[in-house]
Amino acid sequence: MTTATLQQTPFHDFHIQHGAKLVDYTGWEMPLLYGSIIEEHKQVRESGGVFDVSHMGRLRFKGRDAALFLDTVCTRAIASMKEGQVRYTLVCNASGGCRDDVLIYCMDSAEYLMVCNAANRQKLVEHFEATKGEMVFSMKDETLKTAMLAVQGPKVMEMISDFSQSIPDLKRYRFIEKSILMVAKIQVSRTGYTGEDGVEIILPAKLAGQAMNMLGLKGDLEETPIRPCGLGARDSLRMEAGMPLYGHEIDEETDPLTVGLGFAVKLDKETPFIGQEALQAIDAAGPQRRLVGLFLEGRRAARQGMPVLLGENVIGSVTSGCLSPTLDRSIAMAIIDADHSDISTTLAVDLGRQRAEAAVTALPFLKKP
Numbered sequence: 001m002t003t004a005t006l007q008q009t010p011f012h013d014f015h016i017q018h019g020a021k022l023v024d025y026t027g028w029e030m031p032l033l034y035g036s037i038i039e040e041h042k043q044v045r046e047s048g049g050v051f052d053v054s055h056m057g058r059l060r061f062k063g064r065d066a067a068l069f070l071d072t073v074c075t076r077a078i079a080s081m082k083e084g085q086v087r088y089t090l091v092c093n094a095s096g097g098c099r100d101d102v103l104i105y106c107m108d109s110a111e112y113l114m115v116c117n118a119a120n121r122q123k124l125v126e127h128f129e130a131t132k133g134e135m136v137f138s139m140k141d142e143t144l145k146t147a148m149l150a151v152q153g154p155k156v157m158e159m160i161s162d163f164s165q166s167i168p169d170l171k172r173y174r175f176i177e178k179s180i181l182m183v184a185k186i187q188v189s190r191t192g193y194t195g196e197d198g199v200e201i202i203l204p205a206k207l208a209g210q211a212m213n214m215l216g217l218k219g220d221l222e223e224t225p226i227r228p229c230g231l232g233a234r235d236s237l238r239m240e241a242g243m244p245l246y247g248h249e250i251d252e253e254t255d256p257l258t259v260g261l262g263f264a265v266k267l268d269k270e271t272p273f274i275g276q277e278a279l280q281a282i283d284a285a286g287p288q289r290r291l292v293g294l295f296l297e298g299r300r301a302a303r304q305g306m307p308v309l310l311g312e313n314v315i316g317s318v319t320s321g322c323l324s325p326t327l328d329r330s331i332a333m334a335i336i337d338a339d340h341s342d343i344s345t346t347l348a349v350d351l352g353r354q355r356a357e358a359a360v361t362a363l364p365f366l367k368k369p
Contacts, residue, residue, distance in 0.1 A: 009054035010147040010208035014217070018228055026119040028055040030231055037232035041325040044194055044237055048153030048226035050215060051234055057121030058146055058202065059114045059128075063137030066110055071271035073131060074104065075256065075279075076264055079271070081106040086173045086189050089264050091116075091124060092275030096255040096282055100124055100246060101264075105175055105187065113187070113202075115148075117246045131274070147208045151215065152198035152237075155225045160199065163214075167199065180207060180214075193234065195241025195368050236322045239331065242293060242364030248304055248319045249291055249333060257282050258335065259291040260363065289316065290341035293365055294358040296330035299323060300351055307350040308334045308358070315340050318349060324365065331365050332358070 006029040015022060020031035031052065033040060043049050061070060067079040076089040085106045091099040100120040105113040116124055121143060128139055151160075157168040166176055167188050175189035186203040203211055216224050235245070244250050249259050256265050257279060267280050296302060302321030307314045316336030324331045332349065340347065345360040 007055070007144075009052055010205040011052045011054065011149075011212070014209070014212055014228070015052070020228070020230060023231075025231060026055065026117075028118060030055060031228070033230040033232045034228055037230070037236065038325045040227070040229040040233035041236050043227055044153045044196055044229060044233060045326055046154070048151065048156045048159065048198070049194075049229035049233065050212075050217060050226055051150040051152070051229055051231075052148075053150050053200070054143075054147045054205075055118040056143075056148060057114075057116040057118060057124070058142045058148065059116065059121075059125070060111070060140045060142050061114065061137055062111045062140070064110060065135035066112055066137040068271065069128075069132065069135045069137055070104060070112055070114075071269070072135075072273055073128065074102070075269075075273055075275070076266050077269055077271075078104055078106075078112065079109075081112075083108050084174055084176065086175055086191055088173070090250075090256050090261065091127070092256070092273070092279070093252055094275055094278065096257075096275045096278035097252040098246070098250040098254060098256060099127060099252060101244070101250060101256075101261070103189075103191065105189065113142075115202075120246065145205055147203055147205045147211070149201045149203075149211065149215075150192055150194075150198065150234075151201065151226060152192045152194040152196045153226060154196060156196075156198045159216075159225055170199075180210070183207075186211075193241075193243060194237040195243070195364065195366055196237070235320075236325060239320050239322050239333065240324055240326055240364065240366040241368075242333070244291070244333075245320065249335070254335070255279060255282055255287070258287045258289050286338065288338055289335050290338045291319070291333060291335050291363070292341050293361040293363045294318075294321075294332040294334055294347070294349065295361050295365075296321075296332060296349060297357040299330060300354075300356060301330055302332040302334075302349045302351065302356070302358075306352075308336050309348045309350060309355070310340055315347070326366055330356070333363070334358075 070078040321332030
């Protein structure tokens, strides 16, 4: 795909003006970094960062059977959600593999918003259309008409309190609708993908410029408590927080129980969901593989697909890895045989020309209050 055919988010001009290095990410031209991934990573851990996440899909479900339909395709209960609640859940296939992991926003008992991964948006739309049957509801893809920001870091809520007290009062996984410039509504949720406190904001695409100004991102950004950050830092932040990423820790061949997402699966849900029987069987037998954290000896970062070894035997593979900017050591997540997943087990990772000892550790790597 050429640069000319890549989708551009409503913040594209902002990225250009602030010198972002733009890359192709799932068909979108997205900022990888503005200066340094390590500096942007530390900016979020120590103060605050703003991420353009407009590439993520936003699908609105509305109508009499909206909740029933979502209960049919999602692993957690949807109909029991309260207005203003956000719920993390998965969409599975019949064998229990993950089609995607998503967030569901409950507007009311007949209206919901789903935020999904950019790479899976079209796949999910086709799956939902094929699954709808006789249920009565509408599904509208609002991705291109809206924008989305993630504002993350320990100083974010303090900054937001300067112009809104209701947002800092939000509990985790709750959202509120606010009017902006008296012309449109935005959704602000206390959610995120970095392991830090913060919010995610969904707003009309036409208000992207005003949103950046309201966050103080104009002119010289050297003195601002929050600064723009790219996908590189977002990835290293979520790794430290032990958060799975679609295409790495989860995919159509990997079930949520294997990767520690059992909290997002209601195996006894009254409304049967696609994949429920398969997941019940996996739970009864116990997953044969487990997602674990690894601390590697040395400074080299492990990459996805690198073999994990016990002696000369391959017992799994790395799903994600990096040199952690916060911990200043090499970390990785890997899916390995469950029999060897005990904490402190010593394994090795085949880095290509050399091996590195790797100690199994609990996730997340970085535990924030």
